[in-house]
Amino acid sequence: MKLQHYLGGLENLGPVSTDVRVFVEPWETRIFGIHTAMMALSSQLSLPKTPSTFTTVWTWADLRKGAESLNPFDYFKYRYYEKWLGGISGYFIANGYITAEELDALTEEYYKNPSKPLPVAGAAEIDERVVQYLVEGDSPKRDVQVTFEFTVGDTIAIRNVPSVEHTRLPGFLRDKTGTIETVYDGAYTYLCDTGPDGVGEAMPVYCVRFEPAALWPGNAEPNFSLYADLYASYLAPLEGEIATAKAA
Structure with a gap:
């Protein structure tokens, strides 16, 4: 949405x-x-x-x-x-x-x-x-071969994709970082092609963990995490200073 x-x-x-x-x-x-x-x-x-x-x-x-x-x-x-x-x-x-x-x-x-x-x-x-x-x-699951770019434990960035008609990427996760919690087996499509949003052909789906304090700085309760199942097209490797800091 x-x-x-x-x-x-x-x-x-x-x-x-x-x-x-x-x-x-x-x-x-x-x-x-x-x-x-x-x-x-x-x-x-x-x-x-x-x-x-x-x-x-x-x-x-x-x-x-x-x-x-x-x-x-x-x-x-x-x-x-x-x-x-x-x-x-x-x-x-x-x-x-x-x-x-x-x-x-x-x-x-x-x-x-x-x-x-x-x-x-x-x-x-x-x-x-x-x-x-x-x-x-x-079922959205498809019997096709896909490449998994991320593995459990990877810290990734969430894209801010253009949403023309429909999107499955929550607005409050855009431009944030998260950690891969689960790599789901197989490839998955959606009920329709979302165009520039990026969901079309079957692709990997990941469960990503987010820390609320990072999503809502200074305005989040402690001791819990937020999880979101996200299509691969919404995820990107960390780049630049953020990636260097995470690696350190």
Whole structure:
């Protein structure tokens, strides 16, 4: 996430909601179901064919990009599943499943007659594929050979990569240093290519340990560490004076 979409490590943001309910309004369950079905029917998955007319790719990354494309003021104005609804609606329009005019017309129909029955669709094959997807998921691990640049114990730098659409690098870790805690076996990709951000083809993933005092000097509690799983494209060897000081 980027900008207003990743607030970890920032202070003085106002009251924090501690509501533990997953769904606040009944309609939110339907949005969650639509999103889940779209992921299960996504065309990149090697799952049994169904009579569904959904023929494009939809992943968690597409959902996140839809929310992150919002104007910052709109992002804070709308609730969680309202952002989901906006992202899903925009995706359907952009991919030709419905026009903006058709969606507006249907919306007006239900505003005028809230008791109007919802469309009924689906088939046993679709339900079976959704269940199979929920059981098996969509693993990011790929069976390819990669080069591991770092080993456990290495002190590394975190890049400040350009984030155009979506990033998996928290803002408060950028330009910081950390220590490799774990080198995960294999190579991993993400749900989408993040462009200039650097995550595309499968690559190593490392668990990096950070000391909070280095992330937030003078404003961190002692005796704990922060860990982050990061793609190799976000890591760089230490250079210059920092590397010399670490070596000493």
